[in-house]
Amino acid sequence: MDLGLGDATAVVVGGGRGMGMAAARCLADDGARIILVGRTAAVLDAAAEELAGRGSPDVLGLVADTGDEAQVRRVFGQIGDRWGGELNILINAVGPSVQGTFDVLTDEQWRTAIDEGAMGMVRCVRAALPLLRRAEWARIVNFSAQSTQRQSARLSAYTAAKAMVTSVSKNLSLFLAPDEILVNVVSPGSIASEALTGWAETVGVDGSDPYALMAAIDEHFGHPAHLPRAGLPEEIGPVVAFLASKRNSYMTGANINVDGGSDFT
Known part of the structure; x- marks a missing residue:
């Protein structure tokens, strides 16, 4: 299916590896211009080289820590300069690294989980909004997790951060509906x-x-x-790419499970 991404500009935060990279590959295959945002230059450079080989006409990796507001603003300023102040697609694929049961997690670990897993997304959306609003069409896709619907004792802080992503995304879909910016969530399982x-x-x-x-x-x-x-990361990519594409013209505020089957929610 032609996703209509030939003239599209896309930012994938956390796109250097894993599920973020799987989504970026699908965008590149359809001809989108892509900027990858992450913490490690070598990882981003290798991913950018691969995406260029797959057909992306303009691909770049930019180093930033989404926990730092100044770095996020700097990166999105560079993105705006590169693409004339417009952005069609923002994908946030960063997740928290904190694990542990409720009784052992410290306050600092809770703060880290929320900052890594949710506030980084908030900062990126906030910085990207002026660029998204200037574009002819725009989509936001945020990664949550199926564990928000089926809890695991070892993932209490992780799940809380991902639940925040889901809730904020739902609110954004309402807030940005007058701008016709579509906001959806993908919740991978295992x-x-x-x-x-x-x-x-x-x-x-x-x-x-x-x-x-x-x-x-x-x-x-x-x-x-x-x-x-x-599941495999490449089984997530096509779902994200569709939600992020021009072909998705009426789905917003949805939370899509890609989990190999679970309870209906």
Whole structure:
């Protein structure tokens, strides 16, 4: 399907690897111009080179810590200068790294989880809004998590941060509806990300085997999907790309589970 991205400009925050990169690949395949925002220059440079090879006519990696308001404003100022003050697509794919049960998490860990998992998204949307409003059409896609709907004791702060992403996104879809800027959320389930496959190795499971990975998730967390395997990052990318595209012309305020099957919510 032609997503209508040939003249589109897109920013993917956290797009250097994992699910963010999977989404960026789909945008590049459709000819979008892309800026990746992340913390590590080498990762961004390698990802940008790959996306250029896939067909993106203008791709760049910009280093910024989304926990720093000044850095976020600087980066989006550069983006505005590069593309004439307009932006069609903003994808926020950064998640918190904090894990632990409620009884062991400190105040500082809670603050870190909320800042990494939610406030970074808030800062990026705030900085991008003038650029999005100037564009002929604009979309925002934020990453939440299916764990907000099926809780895990070890992910209390992580889940709280992702629930904030979902709530703020819902509010943004209402706030930005008069501008016809569509805002949606994607909630991945158990996806074979670096973090999840790394955890699997610590419990003696081959994280590269999605079937073994789902069995381990069932054993340790009690949250198996209906399908007997974990998902792959490349199974998230097309969903995000559609929501971010011109083809999506009437879906806003939605939270889309990509989780291999779970309870309807």
